[in-house]
Amino acid sequence: MESAVFKTLVQVESGQSKLPARPERAVSRTYPAAPHAEEDRIELQHFSPTRSSATTPRTEAAGFYVDVSRPRTPSQSDEVGTDGVGALQSVWDPYMNRFRLAACCLMNFLSGLNDSAPGALIPFMETYYNIGYAIVSLIFIGNAIGFITAAPCIDTLRARLGRAKTLALSQILMALAYVPIVCTAPFPVIVVSFFLAGFGLSLNLAIGNVFCANLANGTTMLGLMHGSYGVGGTIGPLIATAIVTAANQVWSRYYLLTLAFAAFNLGFATWSFWDYEKEAGPDASLLHDSPPGTRQVSAILAAFKSKIVLLGALFIFSYQGAEVSISGWVISFLISSRNGSPSAVGYVTSGFWGGITLGRFVLSPLGSKMGERSFVYACVVGATVFELLVWWVPNIMGDAVSLAIVGLLLGPVYPCAAAVFTRNLSRQEQVSGLGIISAFGSSGGAVAPFTTGILAQAVGTFVLHPIAIGLFTVMLGCWYGISVMRKRTE
Numbered sequence: 001m002e003s004a005v006f007k008t009l010v011q012v013e014s015g016q017s018k019l020p021a022r023p024e025r026a027v028s029r030t031y032p033a034a035p036h037a038e039e040d041r042i043e044l045q046h047f048s049p050t051r052s053s054a055t056t057p058r059t060e061a062a063g064f065y066v067d068v069s070r071p072r073t074p075s076q077s078d079e080v081g082t083d084g085v086g087a088l089q090s091v092w093d094p095y096m097n098r099f100r101l102a103a104c105c106l107m108n109f110l111s112g113l114n115d116s117a118p119g120a121l122i123p124f125m126e127t128y129y130n131i132g133y134a135i136v137s138l139i140f141i142g143n144a145i146g147f148i149t150a151a152p153c154i155d156t157l158r159a160r161l162g163r164a165k166t167l168a169l170s171q172i173l174m175a176l177a178y179v180p181i182v183c184t185a186p187f188p189v190i191v192v193s194f195f196l197a198g199f200g201l202s203l204n205l206a207i208g209n210v211f212c213a214n215l216a217n218g219t220t221m222l223g224l225m226h227g228s229y230g231v232g233g234t235i236g237p238l239i240a241t242a243i244v245t246a247a248n249q250v251w252s253r254y255y256l257l258t259l260a261f262a263a264f265n266l267g268f269a270t271w272s273f274w275d276y277e278k279e280a281g282p283d284a285s286l287l288h289d290s291p292p293g294t295r296q297v298s299a300i301l302a303a304f305k306s307k308i309v310l311l312g313a314l315f316i317f318s319y320q321g322a323e324v325s326i327s328g329w330v331i332s333f334l335i336s337s338r339n340g341s342p343s344a345v346g347y348v349t350s351g352f353w354g355g356i357t358l359g360r361f362v363l364s365p366l367g368s369k370m371g372e373r374s375f376v377y378a379c380v381v382g383a384t385v386f387e388l389l390v391w392w393v394p395n396i397m398g399d400a401v402s403l404a405i406v407g408l409l410l411g412p413v414y415p416c417a418a419a420v421f422t423r424n425l426s427r428q429e430q431v432s433g434l435g436i437i438s439a440f441g442s443s444g445g446a447v448a449p450f451t452t453g454i455l456a457q458a459v460g461t462f463v464l465h466p467i468a469i470g471l472f473t474v475m476l477g478c479w480y481g482i483s484v485m486r487k488r489t490e
Helices: 002-013 097-129 138-182 187-213 218-246 251-272 276-280 282-288 294-305 307-337 348-370 372-392 396-410 413-424 427-459 461-483
Strands: 058-061 064-067
Touching (some): 097 138, 097 187, 097 251, 097 307, 097 348, 138 276, 138 427, 187 218, 187 427, 218 251, 218 348, 218 413, 307 348, 307 396, 307 427, 307 461, 348 413, 372 396, 372 413, 372 461, 413 461, 427 461
Antiparallel strands (some): 058 064
16 A cells, blocks of 8 residues: 555656546535535635745645644734724834823823922911911812813713824913913912813823823733822922922912923824824724714713722822812921921922832832732721821821821822723723823812811811811722622623
């Protein structure tokens, strides 16, 4: 038998014989479950190569071939449907993502400069305008109304303008907000300026959260972005206090710094995000190509019906309410209840923001490794304990240390929560949902400090602590509802 096969092979190679014909079917079989005619053939279909034939090893036989190369890894250029899955971008691929992450960090750095300074400047604003706690608290209300007004507009602006132009608009609004403040305009104009700043900050925050959360290692990327906010929050009170006390300048001159950063971010963010939709491919189209109008109104309404959006909004409302209340009123508490000097205790807020910064940079990666659910529980409970120490320990140094630890524990909570929100929202819901969550967060950052200011004027600044602890309790209740929800399968 072997010699016959060898003889045939020699004849074929030398051209002396033709290839043998395919043998006829020896046994005819008919399967009841799949009847077929005698002439029917069951053959493998022809597979189209994914790479050039010169570079793709394959095995050929009988009119078809099987690709035996390594399976191709999905990329952003793959076709992705509404329930398909595409590979996540990273900070290194596409190349421009490293600059986009830097732009998000710089814009959040500006947000930190904006949000942390009022705590140190409020006593000087009260003196300059001859107003009390209740009136000066209107700056928080103006900021919150700006956030709330922006929430239903974010998705529409992003769909019409794209990310680059939307971010450019946000920086223009912020620059326009800082000009009257630098000029020390009448106080009602200052409140309107904080409204414009809040509108711009809301656009930055929603788009930055969506971008960072959809990168590989999203929790870490969000930690970097929100850690930059903490850096701004740390140096903001230091610079503001130094300008007023050491340089003996009017309080509004601090906002020359924020105006300069808004101008820089206008150019840098626009440049870095200019071709984002082209580079991101089909994944971006899920977030970008939906036409403005009825569909976006429906998306916003659907977001309001989402349990994760509602619980997330209340969670961030409480978080930012506690954060801004502590940073905004703890200086007044130390002055009135601990007899501290304004020029000395003005720097205590920087310790709080320094703790937030360190927590977001160092502890956020631990949250993703340990699991966000238990990690956030531990952080919030720890923050509650140290907030009680700030309230009960009648020592400025002890209060300053405890306050810094409160910031350290609160720092990683926001990026961990944002990562969980993103995983539980579909791609179509992310911009609207996170925009609504951010807007409610800013509302908390206004309602809680405003309420604290009203009550402080009536009964004393100690009310800061029960309000903050009450907000921490609300956070724990919301987190219980959020953390038991399943992850989205998209």
